[in-house]
Amino acid sequence: MGMESTYVWMNGELVDYAHATVHFLTPALHYGAGVFEGIRCYDTERGPAVFRLEDHIERLLKSAHVFGFRPLPWSAEELAGAASRTVAANGFRECYIRPLVYLSGGGWNLNVDMGEPAVGIAVWEWKNYLGAEARERGVRANISSFTRHHPNVMMTKAKISGNYANSFLAKTESVRLGFEEAIMLDPQGYVAECTGENIFVVRKGAILTPSLAPVLEGITRDSVVTLARDAGYEVAEGPVSRDQLYGADEVFVCGTASEVIGLREIDFRAIGSGTTGPVTRALQTAFHSAVHGTGRRSAEWLRCVGDPGNLALRKTGTD
Numbered sequence: 001m002g003m004e005s006t007y008v009w010m011n012g013e014l015v016d017y018a019h020a021t022v023h024f025l026t027p028a029l030h031y032g033a034g035v036f037e038g039i040r041c042y043d044t045e046r047g048p049a050v051f052r053l054e055d056h057i058e059r060l061l062k063s064a065h066v067f068g069f070r071p072l073p074w075s076a077e078e079l080a081g082a083a084s085r086t087v088a089a090n091g092f093r094e095c096y097i098r099p100l101v102y103l104s105g106g107g108w109n110l111n112v113d114m115g116e117p118a119v120g121i122a123v124w125e126w127k128n129y130l131g132a133e134a135r136e137r138g139v140r141a142n143i144s145s146f147t148r149h150h151p152n153v154m155m156t157k158a159k160i161s162g163n164y165a166n167s168f169l170a171k172t173e174s175v176r177l178g179f180e181e182a183i184m185l186d187p188q189g190y191v192a193e194c195t196g197e198n199i200f201v202v203r204k205g206a207i208l209t210p211s212l213a214p215v216l217e218g219i220t221r222d223s224v225v226t227l228a229r230d231a232g233y234e235v236a237e238g239p240v241s242r243d244q245l246y247g248a249d250e251v252f253v254c255g256t257a258s259e260v261i262g263l264r265e266i267d268f269r270a271i272g273s274g275t276t277g278p279v280t281r282a283l284q285t286a287f288h289s290a291v292h293g294t295g296r297r298s299a300e301w302l303r304c305v306g307d308p309g310n311l312a313l314r315k316t317g318t319d
Helices: 027-031 053-067 076-090 161-176 219-230 242-246 278-291
Strands: 007-010 013-016 034-036 039-044 047-051 095-106 115-124 139-143 181-185 191-194 198-203 206-209 235-237 250-255 259-266 302-304 314-316
Touching: 007 076, 013 076, 027 095, 034 053, 034 161, 039 302, 047 076, 053 076, 053 095, 053 219, 076 095, 076 115, 161 181, 191 198, 191 242, 198 219, 198 242, 206 219, 219 235, 219 250, 219 259, 219 278, 250 278, 259 278
Parallel strands: 013 314, 139 181, 139 259, 206 235
Antiparallel strands: 007 013, 007 115, 034 095, 039 047, 039 095, 047 302, 095 115, 181 191, 198 206, 198 250, 250 259
């Protein structure tokens, strides 16, 4: 996956991609002392537009608060503007946006207050997280041998960098076993989420998804729930057992990177007809319309990159 771009936003300035570096001794690298977001920009008739930008930036700042960072020197609107300007500076029509708040120095005594916070925003072109055929065919998954975080061990409502060691372990194991994704159970043995996606079960036209208590409150998850209810589907939250996945008519996952993808097989058991089902397809279509500016929710969910109010930035490290 190529992650190259022309510019990266670093602490208030656009710098050349090659100059967007941090020191080897940053505690973010050694201890996972950072929080981040994953955001998508889509091509629309009005030009590039970022999907639920303000919601993502709000969650970024809440994650920083949960982790213990002191207030940052940039407001939510300034960071949203910085994300838009970074997309514009790189000339991308569609791309992935990665803001990261991290400890750039200090903090070696494992105290957030003793470190210096920094912020970076990178963008790159990224289209098929789970593979080019995933949207059409669905993917194969298994129940991971690794348990999702207990909510009092790691803060499950924050996108803390260090939390994702758990996802690395699970995803690597599953791919080595021949699957494309891992499904993780919570400490009580109920279905929690995948390594980077929330999960939904469809049975007799109704949709069930695990409650928010043990999982990340996915913005794509919230969007899919809204689109499903707009379309007249009943959506409930509650405990989901492993065998409920096996007996489902459809199972699908969603996230910023993966968007909406069906699971055609779990633990060597075909789900429903063994392909992407009709409810999943309907929500894929609704989501695709929403993010590309032609859906019912597009006006409230999309922010055009050229909107006024974006933070004026100065380019450094350029010829």
